[in-house]
Amino acid sequence: MRLPCGRIEVGSVAGNGTVKLEAIAAGWQLGYDAIAQFGDIDLVNASFDISGDGGDTIQVRGGRVTMADGSALLGFSLGSAAGGSLAVRGSESVTLAGANATGAPSL
Numbered sequence: 001m002r003l004p005c006g007r008i009e010v011g012s013v014a015g016n017g018t019v020k021l022e023a024i025a026a027g028w029q030l031g032y033d034a035i036a037q038f039g040d041i042d043l044v045n046a047s048f049d050i051s052g053d054g055g056d057t058i059q060v061r062g063g064r065v066t067m068a069d070g071s072a073l074l075g076f077s078l079g080s081a082a083g084g085s086l087a088v089r090g091s092e093s094v095t096l097a098g099a100n101a102t103g104a105p106s107l
Contacts, residue, residue: 004052012039012062026055038063038091043071045100050074054081065090070100072107 001008009030013019020031032038041062050056054077065088067073077083088094096106 001047002049003056004050005056006050007057008048008050008059010041010043010048010060010062012041013037014039014063026057029057029059030061032061040064041066041090043067045069046071048073050084051076051078053077053079054083056084058086060088062090064092064095066095066097067106068095068097070098070102070104070106072104 007027007029011019011030011032013035014037017035017037019035020033022029022031039062041060043066048058050058051074056075058073058075060073073086073088075084075086099105
């Protein structure tokens with residue numbers, strides 16, 4: 001997925017709970033304060049890219065988060081603005097494993 005500006009959010013919830021849509025200065029974000037249990041996220045040969053003028057964000061939130069087979073989260077600031085943030089949170093674990101067909105590792 002390529003987004004030249006903005007925010008990419010990937011989350012997984014297990015069981016009951018409500019994910020809130022919260023207003024922030026740069027737009028909207030997902031709020032997980034009421035979530036008791038997170039589900040698993042498996043990114044396999046996946047790519048999320050928010051490279052652009054700057055200030056953009058990627059957030060991944062789950063129970064066990066796995067990035068495999070060359071999966072990548074990218075966010076290069078190409079303009080004069082400061083870069084944004086990259087957050088990967090696993091309540092149980094975060095795993096980076098393997099490489100894609102050309103040998104690029106998961107990052």
